[in-house]
Amino acid sequence: MRISIERAQLLRAVSQAQSVVERRNTIPILGNVLIEAEEADVTFRATDLDIEVIDKAAAQVGRAGSTTVSAVTLHEIVRKLPDGALVTLNADPSTDIVTVEAGRSQFQLKTLPKEDFPVMPASQYSSNFSVKAEVLRRLFDKSKFAISTEETRYYLNGVYMHVAESEEGRVLRCVATDGHRLARIDAELPAGAEEMPGVIVPRKTVGELRKLLDDDEADIAVSVSETKVRFATPDVTLTSKVIDGTFPDYTRVIPANNPKRLEVDAKDFARAVDRVATVSSERSRAVKLSMDEDRLILSVNAPDSGAAEEELAVAYGDEKLEIGFNAKYLLEIASQVDRENAVFMFNSSGDPTLMREGSDTSAVYVVMPMRV
Known part of the structure; x- marks a missing residue:
């Protein structure tokens, strides 16, 4: 097998392959990518027996054939080559070596028999x-x-x-x-x-x-x-x-009748949660939400390191409520909001809270409260 391929094309293909292969495995062939050259294109196949990825790339095929080589090593070589380089891969069928050439650089990599490479069996899709x-x-x-x-x-x-x-x-x-x-x-x-x-x-x-x-x-x-x-x-x-x-x-577990409604600017809310959670060395520290008429107070009380509090203007017209959440969970959910406002629906301090993006019901999130 002998092929010449642009660095960008090769890098894209081996990047996907090296992320699929298992770095630590007891079956050496699973660390390799199977390269198959036919006429005007080349396929790169990698698997960990649970996932298989096949990437096609345009290349100049001087000699058709196939071989397997370490996906991680080939990726590292290609990644370090200069942009725009033309890379030549030459597998001599009489040896177990693939030569990789680009400009004045040359590498020789060991191969494993292509017959040992496991191919995921075809499946009937319903x-x-x-x-x-x-x-x-x-x-x-x-x-x-x-x-x-x-x-x-x-x-x-x-x-x-x-x-x-x-x-x-x-x-x-x-x-x-x-x-x-x-x-x-x-x-x-x-x-x-x-x-x-x-x-x-x-x-x-x-x-x-x-x-x-x-x-x-x-x-x-x-x-x-x-x-x-x-x-x-x-x-x-x-x-x-x-x-x-x-x-x-x-x-x-998705609440259907949470009557208390809080609407808040999603970005402002996420930044405020992040700020008050700073005083805690543990990211899982509970953040307390105290809600009153159009007002939200976020607070953290960490006995070992201190306390923090921040007030936000919100839309809230129900009875007073105090509820605690894992700061990390609140941040992750708030970061999903693409629209301007996040809407939280509460029942009580011990019940799951529902969150959605404005009036959009196609994305719904639920988070369990913590004791504070």
Whole structure:
């Protein structure tokens, strides 16, 4: 195999590959990227056995063929090459060496047999549809912060993507929760997604998917089965196993009748929470919200380091209420708000609080209170 490829094209392909491979693994071939050259393009394939990414790149193919080489090492080499460089990869079939050349630089990398590279088996997808990158990015970006990191509750270690009923009809919905906070984001149901099975997309897959969604107008082809999900652009295909588990009935924890309504400028609120939480060395320190007529006082009392208080002008017309929250959770939820105002709906100091963006009900967040 012999190919010549622009540095930018090669860097994009190996960047995605090296982030998928496991740095520490007992199977050496899983640290490699499979490079396959045919006619005018080259494919770069990487996998950790749960996720597989295939990236196509235009290249000058002098000699067709395939080989595998360390994804991390190749990425580091390409990253350090000058912009605009033309990179030549030459794999001699008689040796286990790939030569990487760019200008006056030359590297020789060990290869592993391409026959040992595991290819994810093809799957029959029960649902196939297309959705704009902008829509998919919003669904996952606004929900992923609530993914649980507790391995014992593995079924919460991802985003639950499914078809759901809403006040506006059937929607494509993404939900994530860790038991302390919850995010529920809706989008218009794409044609062809009506019979899509609900799947839990793993945390790592959500991170890799984000790299495919930079072009707002790009169409992402989505394919879903009971065990796998695939996201594809013309150049990149990301295939992942889904989490084998049942996502809990999240509708039971979303409050339906929280009567006390607070409206506040989202950016001002987030900055104020961040400021008062500074006096605490622990980011999980509770921030107390004290609400009265059109007034909100945020306060932190940390016996070891001091206290802080800040007042905000808000829209609030209900009875006095004091409630505490984890400062980190408040900041994460407030940072999701794209509109000017955040609306909080309270019941009591011991009940879950609901938050949404202005009058928009397509994005709903729930956070559990703390004792203060």
